Amino acid sequence: xxxxxxxFTAIVAEHKDMLYRICCAYTQDPDARNDLFQEVLIxxxxxxxxFRREARLTTWLYRVAVNACLTWVRGERxxxxxxxxxxxxxxxxxxxxASAAPEMDEELRRLYACIAxxxxxxxxxxxxxxxxxxxxDIAAALGISEGNVRVKLHRIKEELKTIxxxxxxxx
Numbered sequence: 001x002x003x004x005x006x007x008f009t010a011i012v013a014e015h016k017d018m019l020y021r022i023c024c025a026y027t028q029d030p031d032a033r034n035d036l037f038q039e040v041l042i043x044x045x046x047x048x049x050x051f052r053r054e055a056r057l058t059t060w061l062y063r064v065a066v067n068a069c070l071t072w073v074r075g076e077r078x079x080x081x082x083x084x085x086x087x088x089x090x091x092x093x094x095x096x097x098a099s100a101a102p103e104m105d106e107e108l109r110r111l112y113a114c115i116a117x118x119x120x121x122x123x124x125x126x127x128x129x130x131x132x133x134x135x136x137d138i139a140a141a142l143g144i145s146e147g148n149v150r151v152k153l154h155r156i157k158e159e160l161k162t163i164x165x166x167x168x169x170x171x
Contacts, residue, residue: 008045015058018131019044019065025115025123026069027076036072043068055140058133062141066124073120114163122156129153 001009012019023036043064051060115126121142128138135146142149 004048008048011057011061012041012044015061018058019061021130022062022065022069022124022127024112025127026073026120028109028112028116032076036069039072040065040068056137059137059141062124062128062133062137066141070120110164110167110169114160114167114169117163118156118159122152122159125149125152126156126160 019040020033020037023033023040027033027036044061047064051057115123118126124142125138128141133141135149138149139146144152
């Protein structure tokens, strides 16, 4: 194993939970989530030379992970659109319920289901917030101001409360 391989392995080991949680925000299906996580790792490996150390490592990791997730979502939408046109409308609801990860506890599964209903940028903001990233790091990762991060987080929390109630979950 080369020093670059060892460094990459160490970085992944240190940040794998954060990267996996970002993937969780984009899909509830355990198999798709694992595929997406592998795609993120491939993107990180192939883009390692592009990290210029101008930003923090975690900021770069977030950006690469989110870009990989957004690319995956776009492709998934195209595939889903083709299938949904031939399937009954209730299929989407049944598929979403069936794909809930059995290894997560029920409340966490519900939270991720609510987060999945958010817009992609909002899902990312929530993911970074749940990672306890400072507002400055979130702002740098997304290219927005810290004040805008705080405002968006407040609005997203309100939207999640509404979604939570719409889903019929207790307070």
